[in-house]
Amino acid sequence: MAVETTNRKISRFDRLYVDGSGFDFVGRAKTWYTIAGVLLIASILAIALRGFNLSLDFEGGTKLNMPAGDLSTEQVEETFKDATGVTPELVQIVGAGSSETLEITSERLSQDQVNRARQAIFEEFHVKDENGKPSPDAIGSSTVSESWGASITKRMVIAMAVFLVLATIYVAVRLQRDMAFAAILALIFDGVFISGIYALFGIEVSPAVIIGLLTVLTFSLYDSVIVFDKVDENTSGLEGQRKKTYADLTNLAINQTVMRSISTSVISALPIIALFVVAVWLMGIGTLRDLALVQFIGVIEGVFSSIFLATTLLVTLSNQRKSVKKHNAEVAAYRAEGGDADDADDDSPKPARTVVSPAAVSPSTASEPATKPRGEESGGASWRPGR
Numbered sequence: 010m011a012v013e014t015t016n017r018k019i020s021r022f023d024r025l026y027v028d029g030s031g032f033d034f035v036g037r038a039k040t041w042y043t044i045a046g047v048l049l050i051a052s053i054l055a056i057a058l059r060g061f062n063l064s065l066d067f068e069g070g071t072k073l074n075m076p077a078g079d080l081s082t083e084q085v086e087e088t089f090k091d092a093t094g095v096t097p098e099l100v101q102i103v104g105a106g107s108s109e110t111l112e113i114t115s116e117r118l119s120q121d122q123v124n125r126a127r128q129a130i131f132e133e134f135h136v137k138d139e140n141g142k143p144s145p146d147a148i149g150s151s152t153v154s155e156s157w158g159a160s161i162t163k164r165m166v167i168a169m170a171v172f173l174v175l176a177t178i179y180v181a182v183r184l185q186r187d188m189a190f191a192a193i194l195a196l197i198f199d200g201v202f203i204s205g206i207y208a209l210f211g212i213e214v215s216p217a218v219i220i221g222l223l224t225v226l227t228f229s230l231y232d233s234v235i236v237f238d239k240v241d242e243n244t245s246g247l248e249g250q251r252k253k254t255y256a257d258l259t260n261l262a263i264n265q266t267v268m269r270s271i272s273t274s275v276i277s278a279l280p281i282i283a284l285f286v287v288a289v290w291l292m293g294i295g296t297l298r299d300l301a302l303v304q305f306i307g308v309i310e311g312v313f314s315s316i317f318l319a320t321t322l323l324v325t326l327s328n329q330r331k332s333v334k335k336h337n338a339e340v341a342a343y344r345a346e347g348g349d350a351d352d353a354d355d356d357s358p359k360p361a362r363t364v365v366s367p368a369a370v371s372p373s374t375a376s377e378p379a380t381k382p383r384g385e386e387s388g389g390a391s392w393r394p395g396r
Contacts, residue, residue: 031264034317035256035324041317045198052205059208064215067162069155070098071118073126075136075148077102077109085130089113092129093122103298123150165219172223176230187326188237192230195319199229203306217299225307228277232315236266240323248336251343255333256324263320274312281305 034041065072073089082100089097097115118126130136131145138147176196180189203222207214239262244255253261284301327333 031261032267033260034263034267035260035321038321038325041321044313045318048202048205049198051209052202055205055209056201059211061204061208061214062211063158063162064213065114065151065153065158066216067158067165067214069153069158070114070116071123071150071152072115073113073123073130073148073150074110075130076139077111078134078137080111080134080136082111085111085113085134088129088133089115089126092125093118095122117152117154123152161216165216168219168223172226176226180230180234183234184237185241187323187330188240190326191319191322192233192237194322195233195314196226196230198318199226199307199310199314202310203303206306207303212302213299215299217297218303221300221303222307225304225311228308229311229314232270232273232311233319235270236262236315236320237323239266240320248332251339254337254340255327256337259320259324259327263316267316270312270316274308277308278305281308 080102082102086097086100089095089100093115095115095118097113099114100111102109102111113126127145127148127150130148131143135143136145136147138144173196177189177193180192183189184192200222203225206212207218240259243258243262247255247258281301281304284297285305287297328337
Protein backbone atom coordinates (compact mmCIF):
# COMPACT_ATOMS: atom_id res chain seq x y z
CA MET A 10 0.00 0.00 0.00
CA ALA A 11 1.41 3.33 -1.07
CA VAL A 12 1.16 5.97 1.62
CA GLU A 13 1.82 9.65 1.01
CA THR A 14 2.57 11.71 4.13
CA THR A 15 2.13 15.48 3.99
CA ASN A 16 2.00 18.32 6.45
CA ARG A 17 -0.81 20.17 4.67
CA LYS A 18 -1.76 23.36 6.47
CA ILE A 19 -5.28 23.31 7.84
CA SER A 20 -7.41 26.01 6.22
CA ARG A 21 -9.15 28.72 8.20
CA PHE A 22 -12.55 27.11 7.67
CA ASP A 23 -11.27 23.62 8.54
CA ARG A 24 -10.44 25.05 11.94
CA LEU A 25 -14.12 25.62 12.59
CA TYR A 26 -14.33 21.91 13.25
CA VAL A 27 -11.15 21.55 15.31
CA ASP A 28 -11.39 22.09 19.06
CA GLY A 29 -9.95 25.44 20.08
CA SER A 30 -8.72 26.41 16.61
CA GLY A 31 -11.68 28.27 15.14
CA PHE A 32 -12.80 31.89 15.18
CA ASP A 33 -13.02 33.76 18.46
CA PHE A 34 -16.66 34.87 18.31
CA VAL A 35 -17.24 35.27 22.04
CA GLY A 36 -13.98 37.15 22.54
CA ARG A 37 -15.27 39.93 20.28
CA ALA A 38 -18.34 40.56 22.42
CA LYS A 39 -17.72 44.33 22.56
CA THR A 40 -17.68 44.49 18.77
CA TRP A 41 -21.00 42.64 18.44
CA TYR A 42 -22.59 44.71 21.21
CA THR A 43 -21.41 47.93 19.57
CA ILE A 44 -22.82 46.94 16.20
CA ALA A 45 -26.10 45.79 17.74
CA GLY A 46 -26.35 48.95 19.85
CA VAL A 47 -25.82 51.27 16.88
CA LEU A 48 -28.35 49.38 14.76
CA LEU A 49 -30.86 49.30 17.60
CA ILE A 50 -30.59 53.05 18.32
CA ALA A 51 -30.84 53.89 14.61
CA SER A 52 -33.91 51.66 14.25
CA ILE A 53 -35.68 53.18 17.25
CA LEU A 54 -34.97 56.72 16.00
CA ALA A 55 -36.23 55.84 12.52
CA ILE A 56 -39.45 54.41 13.95
CA ALA A 57 -39.96 57.40 16.29
CA LEU A 58 -39.13 60.14 13.77
CA ARG A 59 -40.37 58.72 10.46
CA GLY A 60 -43.02 56.23 11.49
CA PHE A 61 -44.36 53.56 9.14
CA ASN A 62 -45.73 53.81 5.64
CA LEU A 63 -48.85 51.72 6.23
CA SER A 64 -50.60 50.14 3.29
CA LEU A 65 -54.18 50.63 2.19
CA ASP A 66 -55.25 47.60 4.24
CA PHE A 67 -54.21 49.30 7.48
CA GLU A 68 -55.07 52.96 6.90
CA GLY A 69 -57.97 52.65 4.52
CA GLY A 70 -58.19 54.50 1.21
CA THR A 71 -58.59 53.95 -2.52
CA LYS A 72 -56.27 52.34 -5.04
CA LEU A 73 -56.52 52.48 -8.83
CA ASN A 74 -54.45 50.21 -11.05
CA MET A 75 -54.04 49.88 -14.80
CA PRO A 76 -51.58 48.47 -17.39
CA ALA A 77 -48.60 50.82 -17.40
CA GLY A 78 -47.94 50.77 -21.14
CA ASP A 79 -46.43 54.13 -22.10
CA LEU A 80 -48.09 56.00 -19.24
CA SER A 81 -46.17 58.65 -17.32
CA THR A 82 -46.70 58.71 -13.55
CA GLU A 83 -46.53 62.52 -13.49
CA GLN A 84 -49.17 62.96 -16.20
CA VAL A 85 -51.49 60.37 -14.67
CA GLU A 86 -51.13 62.03 -11.27
CA GLU A 87 -52.15 65.40 -12.70
CA THR A 88 -55.17 63.89 -14.45
CA PHE A 89 -56.21 62.16 -11.23
CA LYS A 90 -55.95 65.42 -9.24
CA ASP A 91 -57.96 67.37 -11.80
CA ALA A 92 -60.73 64.74 -11.81
CA THR A 93 -61.06 64.17 -8.08
CA GLY A 94 -59.58 67.26 -6.43
CA VAL A 95 -57.43 64.91 -4.32
CA THR A 96 -53.64 64.66 -4.39
CA PRO A 97 -52.65 60.95 -4.51
CA GLU A 98 -50.35 59.67 -1.78
CA LEU A 99 -48.41 57.43 -4.15
CA VAL A 100 -48.21 56.87 -7.89
CA GLN A 101 -45.84 54.10 -8.95
CA ILE A 102 -45.15 51.48 -11.59
CA VAL A 103 -44.62 47.91 -10.40
CA GLY A 104 -43.73 44.73 -12.26
CA ALA A 105 -41.78 44.42 -15.49
CA GLY A 106 -42.38 43.89 -19.18
CA SER A 107 -45.97 43.15 -20.16
CA SER A 108 -46.88 42.83 -16.46
CA GLU A 109 -46.03 46.45 -15.61
CA THR A 110 -48.85 48.04 -13.67
CA LEU A 111 -49.37 51.67 -12.69
CA GLU A 112 -50.86 52.08 -9.21
CA ILE A 113 -52.44 55.19 -7.70
CA THR A 114 -53.00 55.22 -3.93
CA SER A 115 -54.97 57.99 -2.26
CA GLU A 116 -57.24 58.74 0.66
CA ARG A 117 -60.64 57.13 0.57
CA LEU A 118 -62.73 58.39 -2.39
CA SER A 119 -66.43 58.25 -2.97
CA GLN A 120 -67.72 56.05 -5.77
CA ASP A 121 -68.49 59.17 -7.82
CA GLN A 122 -64.88 60.36 -7.48
CA VAL A 123 -63.60 56.92 -8.48
CA ASN A 124 -65.80 56.90 -11.57
CA ARG A 125 -64.66 60.41 -12.56
CA ALA A 126 -61.01 59.46 -12.12
CA ARG A 127 -61.35 56.31 -14.21
CA GLN A 128 -63.18 58.13 -16.99
CA ALA A 129 -60.71 61.03 -17.06
CA ILE A 130 -57.68 58.76 -17.19
CA PHE A 131 -59.23 56.66 -19.95
CA GLU A 132 -60.16 59.66 -22.08
CA GLU A 133 -56.72 61.20 -21.64
CA PHE A 134 -54.56 58.11 -22.19
CA HIS A 135 -56.86 55.54 -23.88
CA VAL A 136 -55.77 52.79 -21.51
CA LYS A 137 -55.83 49.36 -23.16
CA ASP A 138 -57.00 46.12 -21.57
CA GLU A 139 -55.15 42.79 -21.65
CA ASN A 140 -56.39 42.18 -25.21
CA GLY A 141 -54.87 45.46 -26.41
CA LYS A 142 -58.21 47.24 -26.83
CA PRO A 143 -58.92 50.65 -25.23
CA SER A 144 -61.45 50.16 -22.44
CA PRO A 145 -62.39 51.94 -19.17
CA ASP A 146 -62.62 48.49 -17.59
CA ALA A 147 -58.83 48.22 -17.89
CA ILE A 148 -58.65 50.63 -14.94
CA GLY A 149 -59.40 48.70 -11.74
CA SER A 150 -60.20 50.17 -8.35
CA SER A 151 -60.47 49.05 -4.73
CA THR A 152 -61.54 50.95 -1.63
CA VAL A 153 -60.94 50.06 2.01
CA SER A 154 -62.74 51.91 4.79
CA GLU A 155 -60.90 53.34 7.79
CA SER A 156 -62.83 51.03 10.13
CA TRP A 157 -61.72 47.99 8.17
CA GLY A 158 -58.14 49.22 8.25
CA ALA A 159 -58.34 49.71 12.02
CA SER A 160 -59.72 46.19 12.39
CA ILE A 161 -56.86 44.72 10.35
CA THR A 162 -54.32 46.70 12.38
CA LYS A 163 -55.80 45.39 15.63
CA ARG A 164 -55.63 41.81 14.38
CA MET A 165 -52.01 42.18 13.32
CA VAL A 166 -51.06 43.57 16.73
CA ILE A 167 -52.81 40.64 18.42
CA ALA A 168 -51.00 38.21 16.13
CA MET A 169 -47.63 39.72 17.05
CA ALA A 170 -48.46 39.62 20.77
CA VAL A 171 -49.59 36.00 20.61
CA PHE A 172 -46.43 35.04 18.73
CA LEU A 173 -44.18 36.67 21.32
CA VAL A 174 -46.05 35.00 24.19
CA LEU A 175 -45.87 31.56 22.57
CA ALA A 176 -42.20 32.03 21.68
CA THR A 177 -41.43 33.05 25.26
CA ILE A 178 -43.25 30.01 26.65
CA TYR A 179 -41.47 27.69 24.23
CA VAL A 180 -37.95 28.87 24.97
CA ALA A 181 -38.69 28.98 28.71
CA VAL A 182 -39.65 25.30 28.61
CA ARG A 183 -37.15 24.19 25.97
CA LEU A 184 -34.01 26.02 27.12
CA GLN A 185 -32.15 26.90 30.28
CA ARG A 186 -33.02 30.21 31.94
CA ASP A 187 -30.05 32.18 30.57
CA MET A 188 -30.56 30.70 27.10
CA ALA A 189 -34.24 31.65 27.16
CA PHE A 190 -33.44 35.25 28.12
CA ALA A 191 -30.74 35.51 25.43
CA ALA A 192 -33.02 34.05 22.75
CA ILE A 193 -35.90 36.41 23.58
CA LEU A 194 -33.62 39.48 23.70
CA ALA A 195 -32.19 38.53 20.30
CA LEU A 196 -35.73 38.03 19.00
CA ILE A 197 -36.75 41.50 20.16
CA PHE A 198 -33.66 42.93 18.46
CA ASP A 199 -34.69 41.20 15.21
CA GLY A 200 -38.15 42.71 15.31
CA VAL A 201 -36.97 46.24 16.12
CA PHE A 202 -34.18 46.19 13.53
CA ILE A 203 -36.38 44.95 10.68
CA SER A 204 -39.08 47.46 11.65
CA GLY A 205 -36.42 50.19 11.67
CA ILE A 206 -35.41 49.36 8.09
CA TYR A 207 -39.02 49.71 6.94
CA ALA A 208 -39.39 53.02 8.78
CA LEU A 209 -36.05 54.43 7.59
CA PHE A 210 -36.59 53.71 3.90
CA GLY A 211 -40.35 54.29 3.92
CA ILE A 212 -41.11 50.81 2.62
CA GLU A 213 -44.83 50.09 2.65
CA VAL A 214 -46.02 47.88 5.49
CA SER A 215 -48.81 45.53 4.44
CA PRO A 216 -50.37 42.43 6.05
CA ALA A 217 -48.01 40.34 3.94
CA VAL A 218 -45.07 42.11 5.61
CA ILE A 219 -46.39 41.18 9.06
CA ILE A 220 -46.81 37.56 7.99
CA GLY A 221 -43.28 37.53 6.59
CA LEU A 222 -41.93 39.14 9.76
CA LEU A 223 -43.44 36.42 11.92
CA THR A 224 -41.88 33.85 9.60
CA VAL A 225 -38.35 35.24 9.82
CA LEU A 226 -38.58 35.73 13.59
CA THR A 227 -39.42 32.04 13.85
CA PHE A 228 -36.46 31.21 11.61
CA SER A 229 -34.11 33.28 13.77
CA LEU A 230 -35.41 31.65 16.96
CA TYR A 231 -34.92 28.21 15.42
CA ASP A 232 -31.32 29.06 14.54
CA SER A 233 -30.64 30.26 18.09
CA VAL A 234 -32.06 27.03 19.53
CA ILE A 235 -29.77 24.97 17.28
CA VAL A 236 -26.70 26.84 18.55
CA PHE A 237 -27.87 26.65 22.17
CA ASP A 238 -28.40 22.91 21.88
CA LYS A 239 -24.73 22.55 20.96
CA VAL A 240 -23.75 24.87 23.83
CA ASP A 241 -25.75 22.71 26.23
CA GLU A 242 -24.00 19.60 24.91
CA ASN A 243 -20.53 21.14 25.22
CA THR A 244 -21.07 22.57 28.69
CA SER A 245 -22.56 19.40 30.16
CA GLY A 246 -20.33 18.51 33.12
CA LEU A 247 -18.66 21.92 32.99
CA GLU A 248 -17.48 21.83 36.60
CA GLY A 249 -15.87 18.42 36.15
CA GLN A 250 -12.90 19.91 34.27
CA ARG A 251 -10.58 22.90 34.70
CA LYS A 252 -9.27 23.40 31.16
CA LYS A 253 -12.08 25.41 29.56
CA THR A 254 -14.43 28.11 30.71
CA TYR A 255 -18.12 28.41 29.82
CA ALA A 256 -17.15 31.05 27.25
CA ASP A 257 -14.57 28.72 25.67
CA LEU A 258 -17.08 25.91 25.27
CA THR A 259 -19.74 28.28 23.98
CA ASN A 260 -17.31 29.63 21.40
CA LEU A 261 -16.57 26.07 20.35
CA ALA A 262 -20.29 25.44 19.91
CA ILE A 263 -20.57 28.49 17.63
CA ASN A 264 -17.65 27.27 15.53
CA GLN A 265 -19.27 23.86 15.24
CA THR A 266 -22.61 25.24 14.03
CA VAL A 267 -21.76 28.46 12.16
CA MET A 268 -21.24 26.81 8.78
CA ARG A 269 -24.58 25.03 9.08
CA SER A 270 -26.29 28.32 9.97
CA ILE A 271 -24.72 30.12 7.02
CA SER A 272 -25.55 27.27 4.64
CA THR A 273 -29.15 27.17 5.88
CA SER A 274 -29.49 30.93 5.38
CA VAL A 275 -28.04 30.81 1.86
CA ILE A 276 -30.31 27.94 0.86
CA SER A 277 -33.30 29.75 2.39
CA ALA A 278 -32.43 32.92 0.48
CA LEU A 279 -32.43 31.20 -2.93
CA PRO A 280 -36.21 30.59 -3.19
CA ILE A 281 -36.81 34.06 -1.76
CA ILE A 282 -34.69 35.57 -4.55
CA ALA A 283 -36.66 33.48 -7.05
CA LEU A 284 -39.86 34.84 -5.51
CA PHE A 285 -38.47 38.34 -5.97
CA VAL A 286 -37.90 37.70 -9.66
CA VAL A 287 -41.41 36.35 -10.17
CA ALA A 288 -43.18 38.92 -7.98
CA VAL A 289 -41.34 42.11 -8.92
CA TRP A 290 -39.95 41.70 -12.42
CA LEU A 291 -42.36 39.28 -14.06
CA MET A 292 -45.78 39.56 -12.44
CA GLY A 293 -45.74 42.74 -10.38
CA ILE A 294 -47.75 41.14 -7.57
CA GLY A 295 -47.45 43.44 -4.58
CA THR A 296 -48.33 40.79 -1.99
CA LEU A 297 -45.54 38.47 -3.12
CA ARG A 298 -43.12 41.38 -3.31
CA ASP A 299 -43.86 42.42 0.27
CA LEU A 300 -43.52 38.86 1.52
CA ALA A 301 -40.25 38.24 -0.30
CA LEU A 302 -38.60 41.48 0.82
CA VAL A 303 -39.15 41.05 4.56
CA GLN A 304 -38.10 37.41 4.40
CA PHE A 305 -34.90 38.26 2.55
CA ILE A 306 -33.99 40.94 5.09
CA GLY A 307 -34.84 38.62 7.98
CA VAL A 308 -32.85 35.64 6.73
CA ILE A 309 -29.69 37.72 6.31
CA GLU A 310 -30.13 39.53 9.63
CA GLY A 311 -30.98 36.29 11.44
CA VAL A 312 -27.43 34.99 10.99
CA PHE A 313 -26.00 37.96 12.90
CA SER A 314 -28.66 37.69 15.57
CA SER A 315 -28.35 33.97 16.35
CA ILE A 316 -24.59 33.55 15.92
CA PHE A 317 -23.07 36.82 17.07
CA LEU A 318 -25.66 38.37 19.38
CA ALA A 319 -27.68 35.61 21.05
CA THR A 320 -24.69 33.50 22.06
CA THR A 321 -22.73 36.54 23.24
CA LEU A 322 -25.69 37.53 25.39
CA LEU A 323 -25.80 33.98 26.72
CA VAL A 324 -22.16 34.12 27.84
CA THR A 325 -22.67 37.55 29.44
CA LEU A 326 -25.70 36.32 31.39
CA SER A 327 -24.11 33.00 32.37
CA ASN A 328 -20.95 34.69 33.64
CA GLN A 329 -23.08 36.38 36.29
CA ARG A 330 -23.92 33.05 37.93
CA LYS A 331 -21.90 32.16 41.03
CA SER A 332 -21.14 28.65 39.81
CA VAL A 333 -19.75 29.91 36.50
CA LYS A 334 -17.74 32.65 38.22
CA LYS A 335 -16.23 30.05 40.54
CA HIS A 336 -15.38 27.77 37.64
CA ASN A 337 -13.82 30.61 35.66
CA ALA A 338 -11.58 31.35 38.64
CA GLU A 339 -10.55 27.69 38.83
CA VAL A 340 -9.68 27.63 35.13
CA ALA A 341 -7.66 30.84 35.48
CA ALA A 342 -5.76 29.36 38.46
CA TYR A 343 -5.12 26.13 36.58
CA ARG A 344 -3.74 27.99 33.59
CA ALA A 345 -1.63 30.21 35.85
CA GLU A 346 -0.04 27.06 37.23
CA GLY A 347 1.00 26.05 33.74
CA GLY A 348 -2.06 24.05 32.70
CA ASP A 349 -2.85 23.92 28.99
CA ALA A 350 -6.31 24.80 27.69
CA ASP A 351 -5.93 22.29 24.85
CA ASP A 352 -7.13 18.72 25.13
CA ALA A 353 -3.68 17.23 24.50
CA ASP A 354 -1.91 16.05 27.67
CA ASP A 355 1.61 16.40 26.34
CA ASP A 356 3.66 18.73 24.19
CA SER A 357 4.67 16.07 21.67
CA PRO A 358 4.42 17.10 18.01
CA LYS A 359 1.09 16.32 16.39
CA PRO A 360 1.27 13.51 13.81
CA ALA A 361 1.27 14.60 10.19
CA ARG A 362 -1.80 14.09 8.08
CA THR A 363 -1.77 10.84 6.13
CA VAL A 364 -3.20 10.83 2.62
CA VAL A 365 -3.91 7.47 1.05
CA SER A 366 -4.26 7.02 -2.68
CA PRO A 367 -7.36 4.85 -3.35
CA ALA A 368 -5.72 3.35 -6.41
CA ALA A 369 -2.80 2.12 -4.36
CA VAL A 370 -4.90 -0.02 -2.01
CA SER A 371 -4.67 -3.69 -2.91
CA PRO A 372 -7.60 -6.10 -2.41
CA SER A 373 -5.71 -7.90 0.31
CA THR A 374 -5.33 -4.76 2.37
CA ALA A 375 -8.62 -3.05 1.53
CA SER A 376 -10.26 -4.30 4.70
CA GLU A 377 -7.44 -3.06 6.92
CA PRO A 378 -7.54 0.44 8.40
CA ALA A 379 -5.38 2.71 6.24
CA THR A 380 -5.11 5.58 8.64
CA LYS A 381 -5.38 6.26 12.31
CA PRO A 382 -8.83 6.65 13.81
CA ARG A 383 -10.45 10.06 13.43
CA GLY A 384 -9.45 12.45 16.16
CA GLU A 385 -5.79 11.30 16.12
CA GLU A 386 -4.97 12.90 12.76
CA SER A 387 -5.04 16.47 14.10
CA GLY A 388 -4.48 15.76 17.75
CA GLY A 389 -7.85 17.18 18.73
CA ALA A 390 -11.57 16.86 18.29
CA SER A 391 -12.71 16.19 14.73
CA TRP A 392 -16.42 16.90 14.91
CA ARG A 393 -18.17 17.43 11.59
CA PRO A 394 -21.79 18.33 10.90
CA GLY A 395 -23.92 15.24 10.76
CA ARG A 396 -21.54 13.10 12.87
